[in-house]
Amino acid sequence: MDPAEVEFLAEKEMVSIIPNFNFDRIFLISGEIGPFRAGLPVKVPIWMAINLRQRQKCRIIPPDWMDVDKLLEVKEIESQSRFFTKMPSEHYMVEARLLLGAAAEDITRTDEIRTVLKVSKPFGYAHTCGLGAVSRTQCQGWSYLRDYSFVENEKYFVSYMKLPLLCIVATRAGKLDIWDMRMSKLRTSVDAFIRSGSTHARLDHLTQMELCSVRPLLPDALDQLHRLQKIKKLFTMSPGQGNPRRLRSIPNEVLSAGLVLLGKEFAIIHKK
Amino acid sequence: MDVDSDAVASDPEASEDEIITAQKVLQTLEEAWLNEKFCPELLPHQSDVVECMMEQVQQMEDNIRRLPRGDFRVVVHRLELDRIRYVISNYLRLRLEKIEAFTAHILERENDLSPGECRFAREYLAHLETHLRHLALRHMPTNIQDLDHSNMTAKPNTSSFVFLRVKGEVSGVVIEGDSNNRDEEIDLETGSQHVMQYRPVAELVRAGSIQLI
DSSP: OHHHHHHHHTSSSEEEESSSSSSSEEEEEEEOOOOOOSSOOOEEEOOOOOOOHTOEEEEEEEEETTTTHHHHHHHHHHHHHHSSSOOOOOOOHHHHHHHHHHHHHGTTHHHHHHHHOOSSSOOOOOGGGOOOOOOHHHHHHHHHHHHHTOOOHHHHHHHHHHHHHHHHHOOOOOOHHHHHHHHHHHHHHHHHHHHHHHSEEETTTHHHHHHHHHHHHHHHHHHHHHHHHHHHHHHSTTTTTTTTTHHHHHHHHHHHHHHHHHHHHHHHHHOO | OOHHHHHOOOGGGGGGGGOOHHHHHHHHHHHHHOOOOOOOOOOOHHHHHHHHHHHHHHHHHHHHSSSSSOOOOHHHHHHHHHHHHHHHHHHHHHHHHHHSSSSHHTTTGGSSSHHHHHHHHHHHHHHHHHHHHHEEEEEEEEGGOOOOHHHOOOOOTSSSSEEEEEEOOOEEEEEEEOOOOEEEEEEOTTTTTEEEEEEHHHHHHHTSEEEEE
């Protein structure tokens, strides 16, 4: 699933608008909307709100959570918890981007909201595709790494795995936004998950866009590791083959082979 | 595409849906679409839902045509129809992609296919065979001219990993052993999200108590 499709899903969420026209109920296939009374708030899906806004037919009332103070609170809670906390909306990133893009004038303190959420003005999908969420503080190092990586994938991947550390340092300095914080948590936990070799993990409170950012990498990586595990099982079960020393060395081989695969996969994604 | 319209052409169960609201049908369709998208194997077809939605779309289009030009509703309805059409066509296309990838394997379980898809799969397989015979096999020595499906069938990788959200509580899902070869049993709470292999939850996805995300 690409970010555009996540956006498609997010556009179904409801948002309040204040129309500047009168109209009766509209019977959409997905339900009734309206009636529209000029000056009175009414709930409509985001796709409709944006269309109406573009035609200058309404003002959008930003959702409750789209407020700098509330978001700072969310950020505070997020930074204090080791785990992912519940976000005010399943699609907070997309909603913020859509509404800020279409109706920035209807929302107060937009620049601060943008900073807290990391919704850049020309919202490049580049940083939500793949695992490339980079905070401004890391930008220089990152681009250097990335250029470097096209030559040597493996090295790149190892460096990449160290990035969470950088993120943590930056969090302490209070420079990170919500998205960066969550991505760094995600990276750390993905790393821990793969190292632990287990086959199940809970991902409560992760939003779709965040899942989307690990989707190109994580499930495939786990598949490959699973394959290697199966081969290892076959190998250990067949009696009288190989010497014990060789057997003991397998977990490392499995791990390093997995990491090499991951690195290549990641480079491919990035080239796209 | 011909197959698409055939796939939704006729199903006797469609009349049962009339009690359910269009909104509900749309939701079912969207869930089926997402499940199909993330599921490694082909899920049972939902042609009654697709057909019902197509009817709705058709009806709405007729209604729109009757509206006066420049009516406020036209744009809004069009937008919605485009969104629904995207879901339907993407859903059907995803299924066709899977059918093309795992044709012979899927034809072993024809119940999962709608009549149109079934015809498509059969024809696709027949064409593929003719093609292979024509291009290569007939130039081979006679003893290796046979096409053996059991050996060359591509099967979906059901042990691949998926993201999922739990819709109805399930307890005691057994997950294949981790690196230390222990089997693990977990309970899935409503609303929680997980990443795990598809196989242990395959039945739950089909039963609808789990949504792939």
